[in-house]
Amino acid sequence: xxxxRDETDPxxxxxxxxxxxxxxxxxxxxxxxxxxxxxxxxxxxxxAEDAKAKVREKAVEVSERxxxxxxxxxxxxxxxxxxxxxxxxxxxDDVRRRPVPYGVIAAAVAxxxxxxxxxxxxxx
Numbered sequence: 001x002x003x004x005r006d007e008t009d010p011x012x013x014x015x016x017x018x019x020x021x022x023x024x025x026x027x028x029x030x031x032x033x034x035x036x037x038x039x040x041x042x043x044x045x046x047x048a049e050d051a052k053a054k055v056r057e058k059a060v061e062v063s064e065r066x067x068x069x070x071x072x073x074x075x076x077x078x079x080x081x082x083x084x085x086x087x088x089x090x091x092x093d094d095v096r097r098r099p100v101p102y103g104v105i106a107a108a109v110a111x112x113x114x115x116x117x118x119x120x121x122x123x124x
Contacts, residue, residue: 011019036042095102 091102
């Protein structure tokens, strides 16, 4: 006599109940998965939430880039202003040392501006 069950012996009632319970659980999971796929409204809402999150991330990234660019521009502007001020001081010193060439240049610019003004008035 063997204690193992032969293939020809009918299954035990407990084994049948366990098999049925397992099948029901698997079937329940399958139905839930199919219901989730069939729920278009929920899937669209989830996709919209994902898209919103991506847009927010991009907005933060772009905002940070703009801030960095503004800071770079401000520092470049400060440096440029410093160089312009240095150049103005240098020109001022040059004028004090040699006023004649700059006086001639200033007179030429003034004459050119006056000539343009007169020419424009006559053209009208």
